[in-house]
Amino acid sequence: MPSPTGSQPQSPxxxxxxxxxxxxxxxxxxxxxxDSAAGDEVAESTSSLTDSxxxxxxxxxxxxQSSRTTEYWAPIDNQQVEGLxxxxxxxxxxxxDQLFLAPIGDxxxxxxxxxxxxxxxxxxxxDQFPSAEVIGxxxxxxxxxxxxxNLRFEIDDAQLPWTYKSSxxxxxxxxxxHGGISDWPALYRHAFRCTRTGGYIEHLEFNIRTLSDLAExxxxxxxxxxxxxxxxxxxxRTFQIYDQMQSHILDVGYVDVVAKTYKVPIGGWxxxxxxxxxxxxxxxxxxQSLEGFALYMLKNVMGWEYPEIQVLVAxxxxxxxxxxxxxxxxxxxxxYGRKPESSRSAVDA
Ligand SMILES: C[S@@+](CC[C@H](N)C(=O)[O-])C[C@H]1O[C@@H](n2cnc3c(N)ncnc32)[C@H](O)[C@@H]1O
Numbered sequence: 451m452p453s454p455t456g457s458q459p460q461s462p463x464x465x466x467x468x469x470x471x472x473x474x475x476x477x478x479x480x481x482x483x484x485d486s487a488a489g490d491e492v493a494e495s496t497s498s499l500t501d502s503x504x505x506x507x508x509x510x511x512x513x514x515q516s517s518r519t520t521e522y523w524a525p526i527d528n529q530q531v532e533g534l535x536x537x538x539x540x541x542x543x544x545x546x547d548q549l550f551l552a553p554i555g556d557x558x559x560x561x562x563x564x565x566x567x568x569x570x571x572x573x574x575x576x577d578q579f580p581s582a583e584v585i586g587x588x589x590x591x592x593x594x595x596x597x598x599x600n601l602r603f604e605i606d607d608a609q610l611p612w613t614y615k616s617s618x619x620x621x622x623x624x625x626x627x628h629g630g631i632s633d634w635p636a637l638y639r640h641a642f643r644c645t646r647t648g649g650y651i652e653h654l655e656f657n658i659r660t661l662s663d664l665a666e667x668x669x670x671x672x673x674x675x676x677x678x679x680x681x682x683x684x685x686x687r688t689f690q691i692y693d694q695m696q697s698h699i700l701d702v703g704y705v706d707v708v709a710k711t712y713k714v715p716i717g718g719w720x721x722x723x724x725x726x727x728x729x730x731x732x733x734x735x736x737x738q739s740l741e742g743f744a745l746y747m748l749k750n751v752m753g754w755e756y757p758e759i760q761v762l763v764a765x766x767x768x769x770x771x772x773x774x775x776x777x778x779x780x781x782x783x784x785x786y787g788r789k790p791e792s793s794r795s796a797v798d799a
Pocket of ligand 1: 534538564565566567568569570571587588589590606607608609624625626627629630631
């Protein structure tokens with residue numbers, strides 16, 4: 451069973467070597483067809499809510515949120531939002547049914563989920579710890595109204611100064627916020643101030659690059675990767691936080707920092723049963739989310755025309771459906787750290 455590789459807890463300020471994720475063993479019974487239509491296997495800041503939250507933008511029929519402070523790059527319509535819940539499902543599967551890995555104990559009291567999305571993580575967490583008070587916040591109002599009594603959602607922008615009291619939270623959770631933040635060190639400084647002494651931060655991110663040890667440099671995966679890397683930088687809100695989160699978390703003062711990396715197959719090509727399932731969910735999520743990912747980034751940021759975008763999306767979708775041939779995968783990194791007893795005072799952002 452592939453397990454994540456992890457670095458051991460570090461002393462404050464100690465440099466951490468980034469751990470290598472374990473390779474995925476391919477299923478030897480994949481068959482010969484290299485061009486298979488795998489498509490067959492794809493099921494087709496605590497401030498009050500402002501008017502701008504409901505100022506939706508439409509780009510070629512897809513709905514995008516339009517906050518005055520952060521123009522988020524992915525749509526918030528049903529099609530995309532469903533993808534968030536599929537992602538929650540396969541990430542939880544990957545972590546062996548655990549919602550987090552930080553050693554927060556059995557009795558967390560106050561918990562914050564930053565950029566909560568549909569709130570699916572926060573809902574599961576609140577159910578698991580009924581005595582905890584859980585808050586999830588997001589710039590987009592896409593959370594359900596029927597939630598556990600110990601959970602509340604707020605509409606706020608993580609890029610604005612946080613108005614939560616210092617040392618309030620036992621646990622601060624962040625997942626897949628790439629492309630939403632222009633100043634990551636500032637965000638972690640807010641989080642550090644709001645974490646209680648002995649409390650934890652945990653942050654999980656995808657490396658959004660689609661990797662394949664078999665694809666050539668000019669393969670659609672690599673063209674797509676290069677485009678999105680450039681678009682993220684042009685937008686001023688990087689997609690590359692995956693590589694930087696560990697050192698930022700250490701820099702603001704968290705200690706006992708642990709990082710784990712995972713290789714997540716796209717498609718059912720892994721020999722391991724759990725990874726095979728995770729891979730099929732990942733493929734399903736991508737298949738329905740690709741157009742949403744591309745629209746804003748390629749049209750508004752890179753200046754492409756809609757037909758060009760459609761061609762690229764079709765090529766990428768086709769490339770992903772050929773998972774037997776290319777054995778594509780993602781990398782995921784999870785980093786957690788503890789706020790020490792004696793920390794330099796209020797690293798206020
Ligand atoms: C990919 S989704 C992940 C949602 C959730 N964390 C999860 O893992 O299911 C990213 C979410 O971050 C939100 N977001 C992006 N930038 C934000 C910001 N500056 N402040 C608050 N939320 C933000 C988006 O609206 C979106 O709901």
